[in-house]
Amino acid sequence: MMQSESQISIIPFKELKKLLLPLHDKLSQLEAKLDKTHVNPPKKYYRNRDLKLLFGISQNTIIKYRNEGHIPFTTIGDLYLYPVKEIDKILSKNLIG
Secondary structure, three states: OOOOOOOOOOOOHHHHHHHHHHHHHHHHHHHHHHHHOOOOOOOOEEOHHHHHHHHOOOHHHHHHHHHOOOOOOEEEOOEEEEEHHHHHHHHHHOOOO
16 A cells, blocks of 8 residues: 655745735735626516516416506506515415415
């Protein structure tokens, strides 16, 4: 059987600092970039396409739910908007189990 040899090298502080300085600089640059990125605020309203994608329902079903008063909405011109908080309340209220 072969024995593996382990070697421990002691690096002088100045050498270690030289090795780590570029890494520190790069991390500082990344941190600065992250600070500049904007986080999108949560949506306040769903649009028709959001409801279709999230819940897998058709345009006709959305219109039916809207007309029957099952989902609250507001309009801006021809644009229908559904308050996220109200939709969440309806889902919580209708939760089974």
